[in-house]
Amino acid sequence: MGEKLSPEYFKLIRDVLREKKDEPQRPLKRKRGRQPPKEPPEVIKVESSSPEPETIEIESTDELFGEPNEKNRNVVKSSNDEHYDEGDDGNYDNDDNDDNDYQSDEFEDVTEPTGSPEPLGDISVSLETRKTDAKVTKKARNVVSNDERHWRRYFHMTCLIGLMVHGYVRNDWINNIKLQKKLCKLVPDKILQNLHPEKDEELPLRSTRKLLDGLKMCMEIWNKHWKITKSYEGTGCYMKLWDEIRVPYNKRSRLTEKEFVKQVLKGVGDRDMAAQGFVALLRSCNVNARLIMSLQPPDFCDLKVTDTRSRHVSPSTLFKYPIFWCEVWDKFSKKWITIDAINLKTIEQIKTQSKLEPRGTGSYQRNLLRYVIGFDRKKGVRDVTRRYSYWFNCKCIRKRITKDSYGDEWYAKVLKRLHERKRTRMDDYEDEYFQQRDDSEGMPDNIQDLKNHPKYILEKDLRINQIVKPGCKECGYLNVHNKKDLWKVYERKNILDLKSARQWYMEGRILKVGCRSMKKVPKRSRSAKEEDEEENLYSREDTELYVPPLASEPDGKIVKNAFGNIEVFVPSMIPYNCVLIKSDLAVKAARLLHIEHARAVTSFKFEKGRSTKPVIGGIVVARWFKDAVLCAIEGLENTVEQENFERRELENLTRWNLLLVKLRIKSELNTTYGKVEEVSKGVNGNGALDASDHGEDDDDEMMAGGFIVAGNEAAPVPQPEPELEDNHEDEFEEEQEQAEPTHSVDLQDGQDDHDSYDEFMDELNMSEQE
DSSP: OOSOOOHHHHHHHHHHHHHHHHSOOOOEEEEOOOOOOOOOOEEEEEEOSSSSOOOEEEOOTHHHHOOOOHHHHOOOOOSSOTTOOTTSOSOOSOGGGHHHHHTSTTEEEEOOOOSOOOOOOOOEEEEOOOOOOOOOOOOOOOOOOHHHHHHHHHHHHHHHHHHHHHHHHHHHHHTOHHHHHHHGGGSOHHHHHHHSOOOOSSOHHHHHHHHHHHHHHHHHHHHHHOEEOOOOSTTTTSOOOHHHHTSOOOOOOOOOHHHHHHHHHHTEEOHHHHHHHHHHHHHHTTOOEEEEEEEOOOOTTOOOSSOOSOOOOOHHHHTOSOSEEEEEEETTTTEEEEEESSSSOEEEOOSSOOTTSOOSHHHHTTOOOOEEEEEOTTSOEEEOHHHHOTTIIIIIGGGSGGGSHHHHHHHHHHHHHHOOSOOOHHHHHHHHHHHHHHHHOOOOSSHHHHTTOSSEEEGGGOOTTEEEOTTOOOSEEEEOTTOSSEEEEEEGGGEEEOBOHHHHHHTTEEEOTTOOOSEEEEOOOSSGGGTTOEEEEBOGGGEEEOOOOOOOTTTOOOOOOTTSEEEOSSGGGSOTTEEEEOOTTHHHHHHHHTOOEEEEEEEEEEOGGGOEEEEEEEEEEEGGGHHHHHHHHHHHHHHHHHHHHHHHHHHHHHHHHHHHHHHHHHHHHHHHHOOHHHHHTTBOTTSOBOGGGGOSOTTOOEESSSOBOTTSOBOOOOOOOTTSOHHHHHHHHHHHHHHSOOSEEOGGGOHHHHHHHHHHHHHHHHHHHO
16 A cells, blocks of 8 residues: 555545444354263362462363253254264355354353453362273283292203213113124225324325215215114104103103114114114224214203294204214324214314204204213213304303203213213313314304303493403493494403402401502491491402411410401411311310310301301311310210210110019019900900909909019019119109009999000000010
8 A cells, every 4th residue: 555545535434433433342252162071070179379278169060161052962964064073173165154153152252351360379280080990911921930940950950861871871882892893894995994094294184084085985885774764753862842741651662782783783773873873883993983962851941831832843854953973083183073974964073163053943942952972982971062062152051051050060970970981182182172162252242142151241241349450451342232332341351359358358368558449339238327338349469368377385375356266267267386176075175175275267157137146167276286185075075975875775774674564564464363365355245344254252352553473462673773873763763653553443343444454454565565
């Protein structure tokens, strides 16, 4: 509007504005919200900072939105609006209805606020809502109980022993002389020359090459001789699952040595027997061959209740890798040569990874490379798992029973019991090879394999009392999935174990003068005052051996602590001119001899409430008092043994005395009134005594027990021997007085008297039998 308005047009506009000013303004409208469903009344508490707080209670939603109109609740859908529902915003296709909707009852009048509103104080609203308990459904864990876990571990150990004995017996059958004499005829002389080549001084590798050619020819001869016509019964020596162990066992026919020799000479059987026969063939040619067996006990690390793995695996995949194979000693290269003549038909000198190590999920299900045992011709047994397992320290060792100290010690005892030959130089060469394999094994590339690894450790896995040696660098990094940071990996030989001064003293070491702590950790507080205290930790290089003070001469006085004891936690804490005598009677012997001594505290016993008590493990005396104390201890032991012997003798004499008294009473009763069998004949069918069998006079009385002799004179009571102690004599007299009769019993008293008499006689018979 760059031009000015004409006076006529301006006048018309001013008249219109005046007319609109005189008309009452139409109130503003707002859309009435949809009525929510009726719910239980909700209480809203409003707390303000005004002097008089208010509480607003809303009984229903009608007070907020007004009373709903029943007519307006029903929404009529137009036939043209097929997609209209109550949730739309009211945007219709026909724009002509806007004015009508604006005048609808669903809109209410709203007055605009005039003036500024009054300021309100701080308001807090608390809503009390009804809480519904959500039912949390936990997924059932497929993990066995603790008892089942222990049972699987011990069953694993039992199967391990059984499989070792099985291999030991088969190795003994292979050494059968008759078998080897007949198998030797299968090998021609030309092949025998290759099996025993002369050493080439210029190039020893040529001699090894001839040996390998001879072994290859022997493998071809054996494959022509043997025909695999028999499959495994079940899974054979392959690993069984825990679900299959619970199934009742079907007893199979037992194979004897005679039948084994017969089948090997005939060349018919399964793959395991074929591998064992090939070892017998090589030994018949005077080749240093040993039988190798991969033991497959059930996996005790499998803690699932039910195995969910698929068992539909083809036999060719399941039994692809062998259980039995052969090794031949190469005296030129000082190494063992691996031969699998049946399954993979391969000959190899293992440097990194073996072809016989199972690969693939199907093979892992029944064949886990954990225990590989070698049985040589001189009945030597040796674990050679390190040769065939590439990741031995991170994967294989976690599946073995040797992963803890108890299992390692038990496993070594089993091998030692089966091993029957002396150590040779071949064992030294093999140990060097195993050490090279350990050194060449690389660093694992995942967190699970690095956990408890014997050679590597993550920086985050360091304990609170461990640090990295100053100046040592990490040997690698680990890139974790979905992590931006790289985790450092260190060698365990570069990790220092730190201990407090008290812990080093318990090991017989003290801190050097002027040493500094390498780390500070929070102290284990026993009270509120010690919560903020810190404890200094030191390395072994900061300590030195503790040298205790010597005992004085000639009295042998020993330096003691404030409690009158001497602490001997390790043998080096004993003074040089003193000895430790471990005996319960050592303190008593030293006091009898009036010898200077000190009670030795060898350890502490921890009880409830963090209280500790010292454990006395003997005494420390000067070396020149040793013989005297030992003689005194021997005398005290003899005295104690004599007292125990006399006590046992006294108890035996007491029992014999009581037995003799009872036998004498029984003898007198039998002499006076007859034997018990005659009395039992007088009992009628109802169990009552027959009065006619006891004599004519029923009024006669008799003594119920006692020492009765001819003439009704009491026999003297035997007295105990004079060397017995007084207190025992009193006991004998009391027992004898209880055995003597104090009153008479009439036979006419009836059934009660008869029952008591029978019980008394039964007691005498039992004593006589004893």
